[in-house]
Amino acid sequence: MTRAGTTNQSLVQSTDLFPTLVEIAGGDPSRYQHLDGVSLLSTIQQNSMLQRNEPLFGYRAYEDLYASVREGDWKLAAYRSGRKMLYNIRQDIGEKNDLSVQHPEIVDRLTTKLVAWEKDMKLEKYSGVQ
Known part of the structure; x- marks a missing residue:
C-alpha cells in the first residue's frame, strides 16, 4: 500500500496508463501485443524505482x-x-x-x-x- 504524500522519481509516460489499469483490474497486460507502455502497479505498490531499458x-x-x-x-x-x-x-x-x-x-x-x-x-x- 502506498502512503499519502509519497513521491517517486521514476520516469513514466502516458502509454504506461493502459497496462497499469489492465493490471489493477486483474488483467494481464502481456496479453496485449505491441504495447509501448509498462504497468506501473508494482512501482506504485512498492514505491520502487522503475528501470527502463529503452529511451x-x-x-x-x-x-x-x-x-x-x-x-x-x-x-x-x-x-x-x-x-x-x-x-x-x-x-x-x-x-x-x-x-x-x-x-x-x-x-x-x-x-x-x-x-x-x-x-x-x-x-x-x-x-x-x-
Missing part, C-alpha cells in the same frame, strides 16, 4: 518542436526546422540551459535513436532530423 520518445504533429528523446538524465528536443536542444534534466528540470554544443556526442546518440524510432513508427517523412 522514452515524445511526439506531436502540430508544432515545430515535434519530438523528444529522454534517456537517463538527458533529454533531446527535436524541431522540424532541424534545431536540436539538449538538456540535463537532473541538473536543469526547467530546461533552461541548452547543452547541445557542449555534448555533441550525446546529441548524435539520441538523434540516431530518434531516427530509428521514427522509422519504426513510420513517421520518417515527418521528421525534422533525418
